[in-house]
Amino acid sequence: MTNAPARGFPTEEFATRTARAQAEMAQTGMAGLLLTTEPEVRYFSGFQTLFWQSPTRPWFLFVPATGKPIAVIPEIGAELMRQSWLDDIRTWSAPAPKDDGITLLTDILAPFAGRGDTIGLMKGHETHMRMPLGDYERLIAGLGGLRIVDATGLIRGLRMVKSEAEIDKIAHICAIGSRTFARVPEMARESQPFEDLFRAFRREGLAQGADDVPYLVGGADTGGYHDVISPPSRRPLARGDILMLDTGSVWDGYFCDFDRNWAIGQADDLSRRAYDVLWRATEAGIAAALPGATCRDLFHAMQGVIAEMDDQGGDVGRLGHGLGMQLTEWPSHAAWDTTELVENMVLTLEPSLSYGDGRIMVHEENIVVRAGGAQLLTERAAPELPII
């Protein structure tokens, strides 16, 4: 693809991330960080593989107080991990139900347990632990004296603010997504099964340069759609449908996440009005996304416009979120999230509303917070509901 950024990151990026984590660890008294999830292992090592889709094998990264992270991984990943900046790569022949890395982890953690040290583990909001719970319980039971604390805040603080290299990758996949959405009027037509449009969209996203289009949801129904997370049906698109497609496409391990709405043949008045309200709510979100504002401010800026048509709040639970190595990341644009916006946060603005007879509409754009305010990464949606 023309103008694509370089794949991967220079070693310096991983060294900087690790040093920042270690500075935080020193402040909060953590002697190490034990990580089990794909984005975190990748964040500190650069290890990137779709093999995480197989749930069979656990993968671990231990970030010590000083020095490079240590990988504790299945042997099948050793060749790929050796291409990373890490030096200490410990492997076992996995799967091994009786000892899937537990002895190797115990070797690393036992000295910390002996000293009564504190180790960070992600236990908080929007996290899970990607190893069998039984193995975790067994590991901890064998490490009497070890103190476990929640490291979610530490990791969240690092990952929410992107480097320029990360922003370049997200901007690239957002541009690919924008070009793909621009082709939808040529792809979609009356009487086309909705499922076939999904397939065409995915093919076009790949042709436009996406590595993959793993996330694609949408809705289409007369006078508005009812649901924003369903897989497509075989129902043919029909005149009067309001159509929405929402994609999380990927380039080099970074996501875009935005949607577009269209009317097929003609648009009903209520849907046109809902579109206008959400378009202006997004404008309000863009204007409010200044360093120093909070996610709660962003929420209220958008909700203030949405309330013209729907003052109940929607089913979605928030009006946007962080974006990067995952389709959705911290923070959340919600009344309960007082996270302060800082430069180089990448965010979605995702106002939604309910209207009419159980209809829902969602708009979504992706931005990066800059000193002067929001910089759009997506090509802004048309100000009026486009008709195909």
Next chain:
Amino acid sequence: MTNAPARGFPTEEFATRTARAQAEMAQTGMAGLLLTTEPEVRYFSGFQTLFWQSPTRPWFLFVPATGKPIAVIPEIGAELMRQSWLDDIRTWSAPAPKDDGITLLTDILAPFAGRGDTIGLMKGHETHMRMPLGDYERLIAGLGGLRIVDATGLIRGLRMVKSEAEIDKIAHICAIGSRTFARVPEMARESQPFEDLFRAFRREGLAQGADDVPYLVGGADTGGYHDVISPPSRRPLARGDILMLDTGSVWDGYFCDFDRNWAIGQADDLSRRAYDVLWRATEAGIAAALPGATCRDLFHAMQGVIAEMDDQGGDVGRLGHGLGMQLTEWPSHAAWDTTELVENMVLTLEPSLSYGDGRIMVHEENIVVRAGGAQLLTERAAPELPII
């Protein structure tokens, strides 16, 4: 697509799955099952959405001793869950970091805790718990008296044996995968960046009818590849390369998982020999896949042939696995897995070997175990290394 099976399942399928689980629960003294992961929620409810890719919100299903499962899910999923066979759907406005379903789960579980009942949770091999560990600890701390046991064996026993409707879906995506691989000689060419072949393969898989091609890995290098889990590089394919592509494509939520090997322009003798050994190892696996044999038997049948060229065992850790709603499922064809094969298990046969200067080769086919032996779901690989 022509000849595609029906999407979804009749209600009877979910009722049967639930009744089987409840019969096992009665035998093992479980008063309920608490499930947190996508395949398990889908297995008992039919709830299918790509929205699980967002890590933000937890989703829960509780299977009681009698009656239909109870869904405890974010409000954003209510509309889709109401289309399932379930009656009792409890929702909250998620994300809500302070109470992401914990109060709703406590309402369900408190009576069991009061009686000192036993609840099953998946804690075993190839599982993880998809909710924040901190929320789980808080939930359990509030339910004094509740006994938690590992339900992995119960779920594993159910999911390993497929219904005919499930087999139809897997057979369909395997046929799509076979047609896609058949087109690779037209797609691949010397001097083509490997990354571009990946993109072409994904596009072809969609054109052949896949809903998506979420898993695609491979290798290509002179005289053999070194690694089987890497993303593609920009390295151009060159004469003398051995090329491998391995796909997990999806139709209606069910996977195929198999690979194919080719030589570009010409094949070196060692790679041709490795191919022949693995082709015959697969034949041995097919012949050994009889009801009553064990996974260990399958392993030894394949390893006996592989040993002609590599008696060390490879990096992969096993020679195949179960297949269905996940790219890899229980069981494992390994010396440590004594699972007995029964009719309607869907399995991969995946012999691999190391050879030459750090090269690896992998073959893979998908089968269903029938009374008379293995029935191939994939179109059998060519008996000799094909040259493009």
